[in-house]
Amino acid sequence: MVSLRFLLFLSWRDFVTSYQGSYLGTFWGIIEPVYYICLTFFFFQYVIGASLIAGHPYATYVLPPMLGWLVASNSVQTGIGTVSQYRHYLHEKFDLRYIAFIKLLPIFVIHILMLIVLGAFFLLSGIAESISAVYLLYANFCLALLLTGLFWLLMSVSPFVKDVRNIVGVALQFGFWVAPIFWELGRFPGPLAWIMRLNPFYYPLHLYRVAFNGIEEPLLNMQSVIFWAWCIFLLYFGNRTYKRARAQFGDVVF
Numbered sequence: 001m002v003s004l005r006f007l008l009f010l011s012w013r014d015f016v017t018s019y020q021g022s023y024l025g026t027f028w029g030i031i032e033p034v035y036y037i038c039l040t041f042f043f044f045q046y047v048i049g050a051s052l053i054a055g056h057p058y059a060t061y062v063l064p065p066m067l068g069w070l071v072a073s074n075s076v077q078t079g080i081g082t083v084s085q086y087r088h089y090l091h092e093k094f095d096l097r098y099i100a101f102i103k104l105l106p107i108f109v110i111h112i113l114m115l116i117v118l119g120a121f122f123l124l125s126g127i128a129e130s131i132s133a134v135y136l137l138y139a140n141f142c143l144a145l146l147l148t149g150l151f152w153l154l155m156s157v158s159p160f161v162k163d164v165r166n167i168v169g170v171a172l173q174f175g176f177w178v179a180p181i182f183w184e185l186g187r188f189p190g191p192l193a194w195i196m197r198l199n200p201f202y203y204p205l206h207l208y209r210v211a212f213n214g215i216e217e218p219l220l221n222m223q224s225v226i227f228w229a230w231c232i233f234l235l236y237f238g239n240r241t242y243k244r245a246r247a248q249f250g251d252v253v254f
Contacts (some may be wrong), residue, residue, distance in 0.1 A: 002094065007101055015106040037117045040066075056213045057127050063118060064208035065181045068143060071111040072201055073172050075147045078103045079154035080165050087253045096249075097242055100151040108144060122212065132211040138219065139207035142227065146200060149234030156238070156245040159252045180205050200234070203227035 040063060082099050089096065115136060122128035158164040179201050185193045196202065203223050210217045 002098055007098055008105075011102045011105045014102055034114075034117055037114050037121070060122060060128050060212045061209060062181060064115075064212045065179070065205040067111065067114055067118065068139065068205045068208045069176060069179050069181055069201070071107055072143060072147060072205075073176070075104055075107055076150055076154065076168060076172065077165075078107065079151040080158045080168060082151075082155050083159050083249050084253045087249070090250050090253070096155070096246070097152055097239070099155065100148045104144065104147060104151065108140065112140070119212070128212055128214075130214060132214075135207050135211035135217075139204050139211065142204040142207065142231070143201075146204065146227075146231050146234060149231065149236075149238040152238030152242050153234065156242040159249060160245070175199075175201070180209070197223060197226060200227060200230035 079100070082103060083096060086096060086099055119128070119131045123131065154164060154168065178196070178199055180196070180199075185196060188196060203226070206223070207217070209215065
């Protein structure tokens with residue numbers, strides 16, 4: 001059994017290594033997200049600040065789910081090629097599924113920092129009256145579980161199918177516009193709206209919007225059932241794919 005301290009050490013080392021060689025080092029992990037939040041906040045606030053969507057300020061309606069999509073997109077891309085990166089552990093009794101924790105932890109830590117900065121901007125500027133920490137925590141929990149299943153699946157398939165990176169890149173470009181960032185379901189007719197609801201990222205991204213806009217949303221509804229069905233399927237299928245591919249990793253990464 002791998003200790004939590006060892007996993008935290010590997011996660012921190014992976015984060016530090018990604019900024020190795022730069023003058024500011026790991027400070028870029030803080031500077032970049034804060035700069036992004038400041039830039040996008042002032043754009044939405046002062047360029048299109050008067051705009052409303054579904055009765056809510058454009059900034060609070062668009063920016064929170066956009067941050068959710070950014071962490072999802074970054075996490076999905078990170079899952080590709082991790083087996084090759086950690087191939088030195090193939091000869092040891094190390095469960096490579098732990099790589100999901102090692103890789104996703106720094107991403108979510110920075111993501112939470114970005115949410116804190118964004119929330120502070122909204123509250124200090126008076127755009128948002130309150131922010132629900134419960135919905136935000138739940139949204140992050142949902143997103144983390146969903147991405148873990150996807151991570152296991154992509155991590156297991158990518159060593160054998162070299163086109164996975166390109167396929168994922170195209171899918172993410174399409175997903176950015178299909179995800180509920182710039183639109184609301186009320187714009188679509190019934191059948192099309194249900195198709196949009198089948199997007200596994202719809203529910204967690206919608207929760208980000210709920211948290212920042214004071215929308216009353218029950219945690220248990222049809223959309224949550226669809227999401228948890230997706231989540232259970234991806235965790236099961238990703239885990240099963242990993243178990244079947246684990247024995248052949250050494251044949252393709254060395």
